[in-house]
Amino acid sequence: MAEHLSQSELDYPFKLLEYFNGFRISKAIFSACELGVFDLLLQSQKPMSAVEVAQKLGTSEDGIERLLDVLVAIEIVDVEVVQGTAFYSSTDVANLYLAKTSPKSLHDLIIYNSQTIYPLWNNLVDAVREGKNQNEKTFGLPSEEIFSAIYRSEEEMLKFMGLMNSTWVIDGHDIVTAFDLSSFKTVIDLGGCSGALARELAKEYPSSTVTVLDLPAVVQTAQRHFAQQDDTICFQEGDFFEGEIPPADLYILARIIHDWKEDKNLKLLKKIHTACHPGGGVLIAEALLFENRRGPTMVQMFSLNMLVQTEGKEHPPSHYTRMLTDAGFRDVQVCQTGKSYDAILALK
């Protein structure tokens, strides 16, 4: 993902300075999203001046002008200067991914990154020193119970579910088509959250019955905020760590394993193996590291993110193969999608 740091960097550190500027680029896009810039530009029938944008959004003219100019520089917003006045309009990329109303909107992913993850990363030095998450230092929450921190209020639960939902809206299709899953007639998405991945699966395999199993409060929030009119998926309240896992042909664990320590994960996989119908399987969706530790950059970042926020980490394929084999599964297949998340299928 990163461009190669070339020898010319020794003459002048352009790329390093770009890295140092990374937090400003992130926050500029995040803040524009929070202020509703992309929604306004999408709805507007014509390019708007900074004065007009400021009036509509209730911001300062000077501030919004500078923010718009940053978005122009990174080619997310377009500008035309007419007789000395700049008029701004949206780009296809912003309309598709940054406007809240788009079906592929990353709005909720952005809000979570901006309001929760950005402040957590301000304590990265302490996370590395202590080797543990920084929920307590950042938000005054105990670090032992990661989901009581993540779900510390209804608002926070909704934000986190929005993050997960955004992810599977853009990555879900690749995960459910990484393997032919049509032979699995009953599917349970363990910790399926808003149901976005389950919906992708139900769409691709209409003859399968797809159930999201998650904590009662999550299921209730999913049904209140993320239900869709033509939903064919079911929700079931439960706790797959503490409670029972119902029998099924296929279990999905999407971004679950990376939250927890190895012993907890192995116990969970063994429990799934016991519940699983013969000939059934488990589909893991995670971002995979290279075996040689050299990337991908994004996944190394996710792994550091797991340190700051959870008990877990990201792993290379061999880790999942070993863990699944230890839990009793066989025929482990790994599919690297080339997108953010990869898929691993194992059979009972």
Place this chain on the structure above:
Amino acid sequence: MAEHLSQSELDYPFKLLEYFNGFRISKAIFSACELGVFDLLLQSQKPMSAVEVAQKLGTSEDGIERLLDVLVAIEIVDVEVVQGTAFYSSTDVANLYLAKTSPKSLHDLIIYNSQTIYPLWNNLVDAVREGKNQNEKTFGLPSEEIFSAIYRSEEEMLKFMGLMNSTWVIDGHDIVTAFDLSSFKTVIDLGGCSGALARELAKEYPSSTVTVLDLPAVVQTAQRHFAQQDDTICFQEGDFFEGEIPPADLYILARIIHDWKEDKNLKLLKKIHTACHPGGGVLIAEALLFENRRGPTMVQMFSLNMLVQTEGKEHPPSHYTRMLTDAGFRDVQVCQTGKSYDAILALK
């Protein structure tokens, strides 16, 4: 600076996700710097395992391993895996710019970005809404007096001076050689801070007398912390806004104009014009925007940074030309260095 956002981004938002990840890349490098990773790797005679690095730096093994792997992914640190154990070593780029002891070290620039600017940018939404800096919300400091906020303690003053010093250590030579300044025999760097730019000038033009004029506390800190054995520059305590400006052939204003509102800047330039010897001039060092608002990305970011932290902003060349002409200067010449900072020379 930014890569062109291509149409293929509509298929999958790789570049957008990279932008969202920017804050993590910044903070990973910043945190490694704060923890002393680059100094340790530079001093080490051989590649080190994560366990050895953790022991030397007093961090967790798991945390430092993940941080090192991030630095490997962005090619700032190198890795070799020997019989399952990863051994990390530094790169030339890290040794030159990230180790504290290097003469081109950006260590102090990084510390300031990490500890002061990163938290300020967490309030970017409010800065844009209110059109003013966020010193009060971020640090509980009044926003009206920007330098009483920036210099709120001796420690903070030292950090800020370190930031300025780092900048001119890598950019100073381009600024002082942008024009032939050899005819100016007495030079005063107004707000010259640690003296780094003045030193570059004195080195390039050994027959000129170069004086740094800055606030008493700044001059004292400069002499205590940034003095060099073979220093040929002088320091003078003063306040160029409130007090007198001594006569000279050339005045330097390096990253001063961008801190303040236009009326204050114009008043300052007129005052400099009055003090200036006939045939003398003023050299402004700032990052210049394109006239068409489309960049450079870094400068648009700096301008937004000025909103978050100061009263000022960045400008295109035409703004400086007009302002200098209004203050009575003539023959304005602009030199774009292609690096982070540009130079503008005007004569009396």
